Amino acid sequence: MRQDSRLSRMLHVLIHMGRHEGALTSDRIAEMLGTNPVVIRRTMAGLREKGYVHSEKGHGGGWTLAKPLEDLTLLDIYRAVGEPSVFAVGPAYDMPDCPIEQAVNETLEGVFADAERLLLKRFEGVSLAAIADRFPADIMIGHHPPNAKDHG
Amino acid sequence: MRQDSRLSRMLHVLIHMGRHEGALTSDRIAEMLGTNPVVIRRTMAGLREKGYVHSEKGHGGGWTLAKPLEDLTLLDIYRAVGEPSVFAVGPAYDMPDCPIEQAVNETLEGVFADAERLLLKRFEGVSLAAIADRFPADIMIGHHPPNAKDHG
DNA sequence: AGTCACGTAACTTATTTTGTTTCGAGAAAT
DNA sequence: ATTTCTCGAAACAAAATAAGTTACGTGACT
Numbered sequence: 001m002r003q004d005s006r007l008s009r010m011l012h013v014l015i016h017m018g019r020h021e022g023a024l025t026s027d028r029i030a031e032m033l034g035t036n037p038v039v040i041r042r043t044m045a046g047l048r049e050k051g052y053v054h055s056e057k058g059h060g061g062g063w064t065l066a067k068p069l070e071d072l073t074l075l076d077i078y079r080a081v082g083e084p085s086v087f088a089v090g091p092a093y094d095m096p097d098c099p100i101e102q103a104v105n106e107t108l109e110g111v112f113a114d115a116e117r118l119l120l121k122r123f124e125g126v127s128l129a130a131i132a133d134r135f136p137a138d139i140m141i142g143h144h145p146p147n148a149k150d151h152g
Numbered sequence: 153m154r155q156d157s158r159l160s161r162m163l164h165v166l167i168h169m170g171r172h173e174g175a176l177t178s179d180r181i182a183e184m185l186g187t188n189p190v191v192i193r194r195t196m197a198g199l200r201e202k203g204y205v206h207s208e209k210g211h212g213g214g215w216t217l218a219k220p221l222e223d224l225t226l227l228d229i230y231r232a233v234g235e236p237s238v239f240a241v242g243p244a245y246d247m248p249d250c251p252i253e254q255a256v257n258e259t260l261e262g263v264f265a266d267a268e269r270l271l272l273k274r275f276e277g278v279s280l281a282a283i284a285d286r287f288p289a290d291i292m293i294g295h296h297p298p299n300a301k302d303h304g
Numbered sequence: 305a306g307t308c309a310c311g312t313a314a315c316t317t318a319t320t321t322t323g324t325t326t327c328g329a330g331a332a333a334t
Numbered sequence: 335a336t337t338t339c340t341c342g343a344a345a346c347a348a349a350a351t352a353a354g355t356t357a358c359g360t361g362a363c364t
Contacts, residue, residue, distance in 0.1 A: 002320075002352085003242030004153055011256045012244070025309065033246045036354050041310065057310050058362030074263070078241075086267075088240040089230075090155030092164070094185045103286035104163045111226070111274045115238075119267040126259060134255035154321085154351075177340065188323050193341065210331030213340045308363080316355070324347070334337075 001088045006043050006081045007074075009033055013044075014077070015132045017053070018069045023062030046080045069132055074123035086116055153240045158195050158233045159226075161185055165196075166229070167284045169205070170221045175214030198232045221284055226275035238268055 013029055026037035026044070033040070044063060047053045054066045090112070091105040165181055178189035178196070185192070196215060199205045206218045242264070243257040 001153070001156055001236060001240070003237060004240055004352090005242060005244030007241050008244040008253075008256055008260055009246065011260075012246070012250070012253050015252045015256065023309095027309080033244075037310090038312090038356090039354065041312090042353095045311085055310060056362080057308080057360075059308050059364065061309050061362070063310090074259075083241055084153065085155060085240055088153070088156055088237055089159050089235055090157060092157030092160040092185075094161065094164070098164070099287040100167045100284070101160075101164050103283050104160055104167070106286065107226075107278060107283050108160055108163075111271060111278070114274065115267045115271040118270055119263060122263045122266065126263070131255050131259050132252070134258065135251040156321090175340095179340085189341090190325090190343090191323065193343090194322095197342085207341060208331080209329075209339080209341050211333060211339050213331070215341095306364085309361090311360080312358090314356085314358105316353100318351100318353075320349100320351080322347100322349075324345100326343100326345085328342080328344105330339100330341085332337105332339080334335100 003088070004083065007078050007083065010043060010047065010077055010081055011074070011128065011131065013040075013063075014047075014053070014065065014072065014128055015069065017063065017065050018128070018132060023056060023060065023064045025062035029063070043081060046082055047077070050076065050080045052076065052080060069128040072128045074126045074128075075120055077128075078120075078123055086119055087112055155240070156235065159230050159235065162195060162199065162229055162233055163226070163280065163283065165192075166199075166205070166217065166224065166280055167221065169215065169217050170280070170284060175208060175212065175216045177214040181215070195233060198234055199229070202228065202232045204228065204232060221280040224280045226278045226280075227272055229280070230272075230275055238271055239264055 013024070013033075016032075017024055026040040029040045030037040044053060044055070048055055051066055052072060054064050056062065056064070091108050093101070093105075095101050165176070165185075168184075169176055178192040181192045182189040196205060196207070200207055203218055204224060206216050208214065208216070243260050245253070245257075247253050
């Protein structure tokens with residue numbers, strides 16, 4: 001089963017936005033990720049609804065952060081892109097009245113619920129700024145280092 | 153993204169087998185689960201390769217347990233059905249040279265690896281017999297209770 | 305006006321999983 | 335011996351889902 005990479009992609013885009021002076025257009029982002037601008041709008045729409053990004057039409061328009069990276073966590077973005085389930089495997093409901101199936105599903109659901117709790121708790125503790133801090137700012141390609149804002 | 157229910161289904165089938173006198177045919181199992189006998193053979197093949205079940209051709213043939221339920225864990229079955237990943241969400245590799253993407257993916261991979269470790273550890277600690285013990289034997293439908301073996 | 309850019313709906317394509325058909329072979333019953 | 339039952343495996347068809355594409359509308363800047 002193929003994995004959903006929207007969370008990863010949106011994190012990537014958001015951190016780029018945090019280091020970018022102006023707005024980023026859907027076309028530009030799509031080109032970066034090797035996909036289509038409509039797909040970008042579709043996914044970014046979830047972030048806009050939560051108030052994490054802002055979109056502007058017309059000349060000079062595009063996408064900008066509505067909050068600093070410090071105020072956004074993995075959990076926020078995970079929820080904003082609307083993942084139905086973290087897990088690729090889950091229970092089956094073939095014979096709802098069968099006590100064996102019920103026992104199996106109760107067991108699985110318990111274990112998965114524990115793992116999901118851990119995962120979301122970890123998500124909650126990681127801000128996008130913390131991710132951005134994992135690499136030195138001056139090895140960035142094609143963008144100004146953070147202190148370049150001083151001349152803008 | 154739709155969840156893979158093969159693990160759940162196979163657990164269900166295996167526990168039924170543990171309470172069943174003779175062999176269970178693919179047709180019978182498929183009927184139980186509302187699916188096709190070929191699908192059952194396909195999935196059971198993984199369990200056979202690991203030596204957890206045995207298949208027999210011809211009259212009176214079908215599937216039988218090759219090990220007692222006590223000796224099988226969730227982890228065994230999970231691996232036997234060959235799940236590629238527990239998670240429905242994962243990293244994207246759009247710009248392998250981009251340090252932002254790398255930072256995002258390292259972060260995600262770390263968190264997912266932790267959650268997976270927990271999950272598999274929990275899987276390892278649950279035997280199929282333990283699942284079977286979650287319900288009283290005498291509420292079983294369409295099968296003999298365990299002590300019915302005495303008359304066989 | 306003309307261009308740029310998002311918003312949205314409808315459609316197409318690609319991929320994956322599941323289900324189906326078909327044939328072969330071994331084992332038991334008749 | 336032949337028929338019936340059953341798995342094994344390959345090849346094909348169908349269904350579901352996500353991703354990509356096209357097209358047109360709307361607002362904003364030049």
